[in-house]
Amino acid sequence: ASILVLNGPNLNMLGRREPHIYGRQTLADIIEELETIADDFAVRLWHFQSNAEHALIERIHQAMDDGTEFIIINPAAFTHTSVAIRDALAAVNIPFIEIHLSNVHKRESFRQHSYFSDLAVGVIAGLGADGYRFALEAAIKHLE
Numbered sequence: 817a818s819i820l821v822l823n824g825p826n827l828n829m830l831g832r833r834e835p836h837i838y839g840r841q842t843l844a845d846i847i848e849e850l851e852t853i854a855d856d857f858a859v860r861l862w863h864f865q866s867n868a869e870h871a872l873i874e875r876i877h878q879a880m881d882d883g884t885e886f887i888i889i890n891p892a893a894f895t896h897t898s899v900a901i902r903d904a905l906a907a908v909n910i911p912f913i914e915i916h917l918s919n920v921h922k923r924e925s926f927r928q929h930s931y932f933s934d935l936a937v938g939v940i941a942g943l944g945a946d947g948y949r950f951a952l953e954a955a956i957k958h959l960e
């Protein structure tokens with residue numbers, strides 16, 4: 817199986833970015849942990865982070881042709897703004913889990929709406945970096 821992990825804007829700053837909200841683990845730490853799990857299950861894991869909406873959209877389009885069977889996406893701020901990334905996910909029709917490190921529901925009101933949740937297989941929020949691990953386990957189970 818092939819699973820794509822996508823991370824949106826400012827997530828390259830994890831570990832240094834508002835650690836009281838987003839934790840101290842870097843994105844590299846998180847991906848390394850996911851790769852260990854993926855190896856155990858003989859799953860191919862791809863990872864892509866971008867601060868640019870168009871780059872995320874093009875990576876999603878590519879997923880239609882590269883054998884990606886499941887997407888785990890933290891759209892970050894684009895969660896609350898991007899009809900275009902939503903449409904890209906709908907276009908490729910690959911099942912996905914939406915994930916957030918923080919519990920967006922107990923933060924500012926502008927974070928309460930997601931353009932993704934109604935299309936997602938499931939949503940994980942507020943469990944920090946562990947959420948990525950839970951998402952990967954759920955994705956593997958979904959593909960079994």
Ligand code: DQA
Binds near residue numbers: 893
């Ligand atoms: C986030 C929550 C978003 O509201 C925010 O814009 C982010 C990160 C999270 O992982 O908690 O950049 O997606």
